[in-house]
Amino acid sequence: MTEIIRKLRVAAYAVIVRDDQILLSRWLGPERPMWILPGGGVDHGEDPYDAVIREVFEETGYKAEVRRLLGIQNVHGPLNRDGVDVDYxxxxxxxxxxxxxxxxxxxxxxxxxxxxxxxxxxxxELDHVESVDVGLAMFRNRPEDGRIARFT
Incomplete structure (x- = not known):
């Protein structure tokens, strides 16, 4: 029987829109580079608010100020990385x-x-991860509960 590894990743991302443009970073993913919202993993003990400011600076060189929490996206499911099954x-x-x-x-x-x-x-038309679409939907629609459980 193959052991399934369980992994939890908590990350903070910024939706930064100005003059009908959005700021994106190009992530060097395992399959290919893809455009993402600037942001990334929250370090142990770090406040997500501080993490998103740090990550925006690291990835873009910009100093950012958080205006508001848009919401939380929860994604859970199987993933296979390099032949290893992960409950991600x-x-x-x-x-x-x-x-x-x-x-x-x-x-x-x-x-x-x-x-x-x-x-x-x-x-x-950009080759981007689905969280860009989720972030823009939250930015545009301002969900009352701050949560998009599944984006379609």
Missing amino acids: HRIRILYEAEVVGGELTFEVGGSTDQAGWFPLAEVP
Whole structure:
């Protein structure tokens, strides 16, 4: 019998929209690079609010200020990584934020390699992770309960 590994990942992401453009980072995923919301894993003992500010700076060079909590995305299901079965549980904390300083720079030696502003109308054509769509839906619709359990 194959052992299934259980993994929990808590991460904080920023939805930063200005002038009908969204700020995205290019994640160096296991299959291929894909565009994501700037953000990432919350370190042990770190407040997610502080994590998203840190991650935006690391990935984009911008200083960000959080405006509000948009919501939580809960994703749970099987994943196979390098032949290993993983019971993977992702909790994504999504914030609305804005750029208040810094300049666009790319992360070196991290999980992303580029960042940039993209017109909102072009997002559907970008090769991006589904959390970008979830973040934009929360940004646009402001769910009362702050939660999108499943995005379709």
